[in-house]
Amino acid sequence: xxxxxxxxxxxxxxxxxxxxxxxxxxxxxxxxxxxxxxxxxxxxxxxxxxxxxxxxxxxxxxxxxxxxxxxxxxxxxxxxxxxxxxxxxxxxxxxxxxxxxxxxxxxxxxxxxxxxxxxxxxxxxxxxxxxxxxxxxxxxxxxxxxxxxxxxxxxxxxxxxxxxxxxxxxxxxxxxxxxxxxxxxxxxxxxxxxxxxxxxxxxxxxxxxxxxxxxxxxxxxxxxxxxxxxxxxxxxxxxxxxxxxxxxxxxxxxxxxxxxxxxxxxxxxxxxxxxxxxxxxxxxxxxxxxxxxxxxxxxxxxxxxxxxxxxxxxxxxxxxxxxxxxxxxxxxxxxxxxxxxxxxxxxxxxxxxxxxxxxxxxx
Amino acid sequence: xxxxxxxxxxxxxxxxxxxxxxxxxxxxxxxxxxxxxxxxxxxxxxxxxxxxxxxxxxxxxxxxxxxxxxxxxxxxxxxxxxxxxxxxxxxxxxxxxxxxxxxxxxxxxxxxxxxxxxxxxxxxxxxxxxxxxxxxxxxxxxxxxxxxxxxxxxxxxxxxxxxxxxxxxxxxxxxxxxxxxxxxxxxxxxxxxxxxxxxxxxxxxxxxxxxxxxxxxxxxxxxxxxxxxxxxxxxxxxxxxxxxxxxxxxxxxxxxxxxxxxxxxxxxxxxxxxxxxxxxxxxxxxxxxxxxxxxxxxxxxxxxxxxxxxxxxxxxxxxxxxxxxxxxxxxxxxxxxxxxxxxxxxxxxxxxxxxxxxx
Numbered sequence: 055x056x057x058x059x060x061x062x063x064x065x066x067x068x069x070x071x072x073x074x075x076x077x078x079x080x081x082x083x084x085x086x087x088x089x090x091x092x093x094x095x096x097x098x099x100x101x102x103x104x105x106x107x108x109x110x111x112x113x114x115x116x117x118x119x120x121x122x123x124x125x126x127x128x129x130x131x132x133x134x135x136x137x138x139x140x141x142x143x144x145x146x147x148x149x150x151x152x153x154x155x156x157x158x159x160x161x162x163x164x165x166x167x168x169x170x171x172x173x174x175x176x177x178x179x180x181x182x183x184x185x186x187x188x189x190x191x192x193x194x195x196x197x198x199x200x201x202x203x204x205x206x207x208x209x210x211x212x213x214x215x216x217x218x219x220x221x222x223x224x225x226x227x228x229x230x231x232x233x234x235x236x237x238x239x240x241x242x243x244x245x246x247x248x249x250x251x252x253x254x255x256x257x258x259x260x261x262x263x264x265x266x267x268x269x270x271x272x273x274x275x276x277x278x279x280x281x282x283x284x285x286x287x288x289x290x291x292x293x294x295x296x297x298x299x300x301x302x303x304x305x306x307x308x309x310x311x312x313x314x315x316x317x318x319x320x321x322x323x324x325x326x327x328x329x330x331x332x333x334x335x336x337x338x339x340x341x342x343x344x345x346x347x348x349x350x351x352x353x354x355x356x357x358x359x360x361x362x363x364x365x366x367x368x369x370x371x372x373x374x375x376x377x378x379x380x381x382x383x384x385x386x387x388x389x390x391x392x393x394x395x396x397x398x399x400x401x402x403x404x405x406x407x408x409x410x411x412x413x414x415x416x417x
Numbered sequence: 418x419x420x421x422x423x424x425x426x427x428x429x430x431x432x433x434x435x436x437x438x439x440x441x442x443x444x445x446x447x448x449x450x451x452x453x454x455x456x457x458x459x460x461x462x463x464x465x466x467x468x469x470x471x472x473x474x475x476x477x478x479x480x481x482x483x484x485x486x487x488x489x490x491x492x493x494x495x496x497x498x499x500x501x502x503x504x505x506x507x508x509x510x511x512x513x514x515x516x517x518x519x520x521x522x523x524x525x526x527x528x529x530x531x532x533x534x535x536x537x538x539x540x541x542x543x544x545x546x547x548x549x550x551x552x553x554x555x556x557x558x559x560x561x562x563x564x565x566x567x568x569x570x571x572x573x574x575x576x577x578x579x580x581x582x583x584x585x586x587x588x589x590x591x592x593x594x595x596x597x598x599x600x601x602x603x604x605x606x607x608x609x610x611x612x613x614x615x616x617x618x619x620x621x622x623x624x625x626x627x628x629x630x631x632x633x634x635x636x637x638x639x640x641x642x643x644x645x646x647x648x649x650x651x652x653x654x655x656x657x658x659x660x661x662x663x664x665x666x667x668x669x670x671x672x673x674x675x676x677x678x679x680x681x682x683x684x685x686x687x688x689x690x691x692x693x694x695x696x697x698x699x700x701x702x703x704x705x706x707x708x709x710x711x712x713x714x715x716x717x718x719x720x721x722x723x724x725x726x727x728x729x730x731x732x733x734x735x736x737x738x739x740x741x742x743x744x745x746x747x748x749x750x751x752x753x754x755x756x757x758x759x760x761x762x763x764x765x766x767x768x769x770x771x772x773x774x775x776x
Contacts, residue, residue: 087741163536172433180430221736286589290596300533303540304589308576314539 060190061259062267064329065246067197069271070204071326072149072242074319075156078279078297080239086288088225089279092236097275099390100243101268107394108250108261113401116258119251120344122400132345134396138248141385142338145245146331146362148378150175151369153327156296161317171366174328179359181332182339183352186256189333196329200322207319208277211298213305215284237383242275244386246330248393252337335359448474450507455569457551458528459517461487467494468515468551469506470569483555491531508537512570514544514588518606521546521621521628529592529626540589543573546621546628548608557609572615573605581641581651581662582634584620595626598744599732601721603632603640624726624748636717639710642684643667643729655705657694663687663766671734678739678751680731684710684761690768698774703763710761718757727752 085092114122123131154170162170181189230236250259282297285304294300302316312318339355369375457468468485484502488494499506514532516525532538547554558569571577573585586602594602603620610616620637622630632640642648648665664687671680690702721728725748732747739751 159536176430176433216730216733218733218736222741286593287597287600289598290593293596300540300589304587306541 058257058259058263060194061250061253061257062263063197064190064193064249064333065264066267066270067193067201067326068246068249068330068333069242070274071323071330072245073271073274073278074298074323075296076152077239077242077275078282079295080235080241081279082283082288082292082297084230084233084235084239085225086229087222089283089288090276091225091228092230092239093275093279094272096236096239096243097272100240100247101265103390103394104247104268105261105265106398107247108264110394110398110401111251111254112261114397114404116254118254119248119397120341122251122397122404124344125400125404128345134393135341135345137385137388138393139338139341141244141382141389142334142341143358143362143365144378144382144385145334146338147365147369148241148375149245149327149331150362151366152375153324154366155372155375156299156320157324159296160299160320161314168367171363174324175331175359175363175366178328178332178335179355181329182335183355186253186333186336189329189336190253190257193329196325200325203318204322207302207305207315208274210305210307210315211281211302213307215281216287217284219284219287220280234380234383237387238379240383240386240390241379244390245334248389249333249337251397252340335362445505449504451502451504452507452510454510455513455515456508456511457485457515457517457547457555458491458520459551460520460523463487464489465491465494465520466551467491467498468555469495469498470555471502481559483559485552491528508535509539511538511542513573514542515547515551515569516544516604517551518546518548518621518628521604521623524625524627525591525623526595526626529588529595532588533592538588540587540592542588544586544588544591544604545569545573546604546606548606548618554609558614569615572607572617581646581648582638583617584637584640585646586623591623591626594623599727599736599747600730601625601726601728603637603728604628605637606631622721622724622726622728624724629724629726630720632717632720635713639714639717640728643682652691653688653706653709655702655709658690658697658702658705659692660688660702660706660765661691663689669731669734671731671738673735673738674756676754678735678755679758680734680755681758682760684714684759686710686761686763687766688763689766690773693773696774699765699768700775703765706763707761711759714759714761718759722753722755725749725752731755731757 081089081092111117111119111122120131120135123134126134150171154167154174157170157174158165158167181192250264253259278298282291282294282301285291285301286294286297291297299316299320302319303314305315307315335355335358338358339351342354342358343349343351369378451469451471453469453471455468455470457470459466459468464487466485466487468483471482471484473480473482484498486494486497486501488497495506495508516528520528532542533540573579573583575585579585584603584605586604590602591604594600601622601624603622605620606618607615608618617634619631619633620640621628622632638648638651642665648662651662653660653662666685667682668685669680669682671678673679686706688706690699693702718729727748732744732752735747735751736744739747743751
């Protein structure tokens with residue numbers, strides 16, 4: 055098996071883990087009708103900058119992102135990558151906290167939140183300690199077990215859709231462009247793709263394959279929003295936190311021995327999210343160690359995890375998470391737009407330089 | 418030494434996971450939990466009176482116990498019961514929510530918001546309206562009930578006592594009708610029966626979470642057919658023939674004729690002949706049946722239109738032609754002017770062992 059498969063698989067499942075919870079709520083909040091427009095607009099933005107990013111990487115000679123930036127000198131590199139580091143910490147806090155909230159809403163209502171968070175966080179920390187290779191191999195293993203289950207439940211969730219809710223097709227005002235929820239929804243895109251800038255020395259991937267993997271995600275982006283809308287109608291769906299999860303709760307599958315498929319759906323997506331958190335932690339440590347080589351990997355990870363977990367515990371209410379989401383909108387824009395653009399620019403510059411050397415790919 | 422350290426680390430990590438993973442927080446064994454199947458709800462002077470029908474395990478089989486309590490809010494009442502019971506009340510397996518007719522007429526928007534918000538109540542639970550006081554109702558069905566079966570639940574179960582004249586509406590569907598612009602539901606009405614434990618006396622038309630009218634079981638069948646239930650097995654009796662419905666299909670199309678919304682609906686019925694009198698021919702049966710359905714539909718539609726309840730979800734067919742701002746007032750404005758052209762087409766699938774005349 056080519057090593058490319060692992061990277062693409064991770065890209066795919068990590069997005070799945072992010073799509074189905076907060077994303078539908080944001081999209082439904084940002085438009086009253088014609089939700090496919092904001093979905094596809096967001097997706098087009100993502101794909102364009104994703105392409106720019108990986109193109110820049112490949113122009114830069116298939117080196118990792120940090121060494122590309124270091125080519126500019128240490129101070130600019132630190133300055134440019136600091137937002138990435140901060141954003142990563144925020145991604146960890148938000149995902150761990152938000153997902154443990156979902157777990158406690160759906161099935162562990164009496165377990166204290168800190169215990170759920172500890173469980174959700176310990177495994178990723180342990181995986182991050184193991185390194186990038188085990189994370190990718192674990193992804194393959196988990197995907198074999200969980201993807202079929204996920205796909206089955208996803209297919210079953212079409213049970214009570216009423217396609218007539220698809221209309222009206224167009225939103226004539228395009229008000230979503232001025233709605234902060236629309237920009238919040240980019241969380242589902244921004245959290246994942248930067249890992250492609252870190253995998254290079256360990257794994258390789260083909261740009262074309264990556265583009266296909268992202269195209270494969272389109273139906274999931276669309277239907278994560280449209281299944282609640284088609285089941286309940288926009289007027290009702292806009293009242294829900296986690297509209298997709300509510301829709302799953304209404305599924306009636308008599309021949310299945312389990313009554314609540316939601317739990318299984320959640321479990322499979324949670325494992326994907328844990329892998330994502332693990333990789334994000336690993337990347338943060340990688341960033342820190344690359345700039346300050348004297349730092350010990352294990353201790354850095356430990357300190358970082360302690361800080362992140364402390365932040366998770368400090369967040370008292372859902373309102374705080376929403377606030378955190380709003381604050382990091384700017385950093386998210388930076389991650390989604392500026393980082394790919396600069397990588398592309400550096401890549402092109404590196405190629406023109408006389409001492410340019412390409413690392414041969416071994417795929 | 419390194420290997421030893423690694424094993425130690427691994428053991429610590431796994432141990433922690435196991436400790437956290439058991440989820441043993443405030444854990445109560447199954448024999449210390451009460452899992453009610455039916456929740457009854459009634460308004461009293463201050464707040465609600467909540468009834469819970471609890472199964473009680475006995476040495477042989479199970480017994481049924483009904484407890485009730487009052488409170489300002491539903492949770493308060495349930496909490497009070499939990500306090501007085503020797504076990505914890507766990508609403509996870511609630512299957513039926515029985516609402517007293519007065520509460521339904523007053524409006525159930527708040528109640529259903531609670532049911533949807535509550536983490537432990539399943540949005541799949543069925544909603545049923547009870548046409549008599551809940552206290553005597555539970556007492557009567559308690560006396561009759563075979564303790565081994567949950568009658569009330571079997572009554573609505575598709576693979577047990579359900580029949581196509583009974584509406585099946587779930588909590589999430591009623592909640593949807595509270596908010597949706599173009600969709601309402603009907604909810605079955607029951608009371609304790611003379612001979613049988615439960616008697617089904619028709620359905621309540623629910624508009625925006627409030628009961629606005631009643632329809633008969635035969636009319637409920639039409640509602641079910643329009644909502645995709647097949648109606649299979651229902652016996653349709655005419656003046657001098659009776660048939661059994663074996664399949665139904667509805668085709669509908671809506672369009673705007675100037676400013677009037679118009680809709681063409683065709684009901685395709687496949688039936689089996691069961692009984693014939695006075696040398697009826699197949700053609701006559703088909704014509705009679707189709708007229709019977711048409712007059713029934715026209716009557717029902719006239720009624721629900723007066724009540725401004727769109728139980729057939731006709732508004733859904735106009736999402737293409739009416740902008741959203743106008744759909745918001747669908748029930749008040751356009752629905753009142755809607756012209757429906759209903760046709761029933763009957764096919765006789767088979768006529769049993771006896772030959773019938775075609776014409």
